[in-house]
Amino acid sequence: MLKLHFAPNSRAGRIVWLLEELGLPYEINKMAFHPQDLKSDEHRARHPLGRVPVLEDGDISIFESGAIVEYVFERHQNGGLKPSADSPLFPGYLQWFHYCEGMVMPPVNTIVVQTVLLPPERRDEKALGQAQRLLTKALEPVEAALAGNDYLIGDFSGADIMLGHACFMSNRLGCVTDEMPNLKGYVERIAARPAFKYAIELS
Numbered sequence: 420m421l422k423l424h425f426a427p428n429s430r431a432g433r434i435v436w437l438l439e440e441l442g443l444p445y446e447i448n449k450m451a452f453h454p455q456d457l458k459s460d461e462h463r464a465r466h467p468l469g470r471v472p473v474l475e476d477g478d479i480s481i482f483e484s485g486a487i488v489e490y491v492f493e494r495h496q497n498g499g500l501k502p503s504a505d506s507p508l509f510p511g512y513l514q515w516f517h518y519c520e521g522m523v524m525p526p527v528n529t530i531v532v533q534t535v536l537l538p539p540e541r542r543d544e545k546a547l548g549q550a551q552r553l554l555t556k557a558l559e560p561v562e563a564a565l566a567g568n569d570y571l572i573g574d575f576s577g578a579d580i581m582l583g584h585a586c587f588m589s590n591r592l593g594c595v596t597d598e599m600p601n602l603k604g605y606v607e608r609i610a611a612r613p614a615f616k617y618a619i620e621l622s
């Protein structure tokens with residue numbers, strides 16, 4: 420049985436969402452989003468930085484949300500959520516899948532640090548402003564890609580599990596503006612998916 424190490428309001432939600440979309444059975448180890456749980460020796464043995472998500476599958480333990488999505492697709496099932504390598508949709512799938520952690524999440528991380536994690540006296544307005552501008556720039560191509568498309572490559576795919584979750588988080592942080600109507604609609608479509616709702620409500 421797959422075992423997901425999870426903490427609320429984190430990228431671990433992507434993996435709950437994925438497993439629910441696929442209807443795969445799994446168990447969940449729900450930790451607090453707190454150093455007491457995440458930085459424990461027990462969890463650091465699973466992830467050297469004490470982060471989530473981590474997925475265990477028998478003897479195998481794997482971290483990095485994108486790697487976990489790919490692992491599940493290849494070793495378990497993809498439920499039609501990954502185009503084959505010879506499909507015309509494949510390059511776009513890869514691009515948006517990796518654009519998530521590569522381009523969108525770095526400024527999201529800074530915004531979360533500067534607005535939630537740091538105590539007010541240690542927050543840096545300049546770093547926050549820079550990250551907000553960077554995130555707006557990173558979201559512009561996503562807004563363009565969604566013109567006339569319900570999902571990133573047309574049909575719902577693993578790229579949405581990654582980047583759609585990042586867009587949802589960006590919207591929560593107030594960084595999806597009225598100038599991004601396609602993204603607003605996209606976030607609403609994602610939020611209406613039962614598997615996504617389940618994952619977010621677990622948080």
Ligand SMILES: N[C@@H](CCC(=O)N[C@@H](CS)C(=O)NCC(=O)O)C(=O)O
Pocket residue numbers: 428429430431457469470471472482483484485520
């Ligand atoms: N690139 C990694 C990022 C993992 C990560 O930073 N997870 C955050 C939650 S979204 C975490 O565990 N933070 C706890 C901490 O930094 O102490 C992935 O996609 O899995």
